[in-house]
Amino acid sequence: MTLDQDPVSIEVAAGVATVSLNRPHRHNAIDDATHARLVEVWEATLDDPEVRVVLFRGEGRSFCSGRDVTQLGERTDGESDHSFIRRFQLLRETQLSSPKPIVAALRGAVLGAGLEMALAADIRIGASDLKMAFPEIGYGLMTDTGGCPLTTMLAGPSRAKWMVMTGRPVDADRALAWGLVDEVVEPERLDQVAGDLAAELADKPQEALSMIKAAVDGIWEGTLRTAMRVELLSQVALFAGEDFKARKQAR
Template sequence: MNYENILIEKEKNLAIITINRPKSLNALNKATIEELNHLLITLESDKETKAIILTGSGEKAFVAGADIKEFSNFNTSEGSQLAAKGQELLFDYVQNYSKPIIAAVNGFALGGGLELAMAAHFRTASSNARMGLPEVTLGLIPGYGGTQRLPQLIGKGRAMEMIMTAEMINADKALDFGLVNHVVEQSELLTFTKQIAQKITNNSSTAIGKAIKSINANYRDGINGFHEEIKCFGECFDTEDFKEGTTAFIEKRKAEFKGTI
């Protein structure tokens, strides 16, 4: 598939996806969501890729929201379908992705952009980053998981205030709230995030996939996270990575994980 709205770069076991719509501040439209879905499906089956960084092109924005022109005339049914399809193709898919996805937030992450960053497994940010959910200024609410993920990350009260006031917060406040893990200068953001990703790729990708599944289970209705952890923990014992990891530990050498079951 030829991508018109995203760029892909690979460095060893790391894939860097850049949303590339600079004229619209990398706003998410239907085509971009579909391209991201297609690429993520491809990378999930790529054994060489062990971690993914998701970022935006240019210095102004990670993703400055959704493309409002695409849904300005929608009715109730069409709006519901828009949210459901987007969550299925991208936002829920990213959250439950078996390989770690880090959002490197450069500049504005607003509306659907912040929702995409929150769907990632964790976030780094540039010092000039600005984040917010301004949907109520359009007569809408966040529709790509923002009302659910923001309270999980920063607490109900803070999320209520951010959503109802539609105000943006800066990178330092996002760090204080726990919305992002690290803040660095924009010129250092990608290099810094790559360093974290490389540390991840040194570890067992099968174990990391099980850890993602176990952690996410705590946020799913009707699922007992502790039971899911026990199940995933047990499944690790039947993997080649477990055999390699324990053997390397006993032999006092660095493990060479292949990410196979």
């Protein structure tokens, strides 16, 4: 499969697996095929003994603009909303429980599910052109794969409510001030800076990295899992509500 046919590509070199979302014409929006490929890639990456660090990025102008709106609310083969959301949560949990450090390189649109993927990384490097937002409120929906708890843990409860309740974007400077990214660089330097950091981590003792990650994440792991269950049940109810149906038809 060539790069431009694969919605998610992976390249392993010197202990770093570079995982790239590859739908630049859709700002790397996640459709069903992309989700299925992400499941395959994450499992293969975490099982590969040659991989010590994951660098997560997007091709083109954006990291990820979230769920592809052309498939928003669509279900195949009679799948329930509960089963659908839980499937996506399982992928996020796979990412969160990775014993290998994940560095996210963020540019352009980092929206919705794309922002949730970014916040689930261990370290985030942002380009100065990034825009972070949770636009789900505009459809009468909310986050459902960790957006509320991850934003709360990184930026605080009031800022999490501000983002999820308003849907308004956060630029790079504010994202840095709020703790949503750890460093901001010019767009042309993003891949180099993030790649250098991933390479630096790949050169560290792997067992020590894994234990450090577990020690830090263990502080909030139970709280995060509980909050994601709340998101699951809340989103199921919102998908069934009249607000979502009306707003989706209006768009």
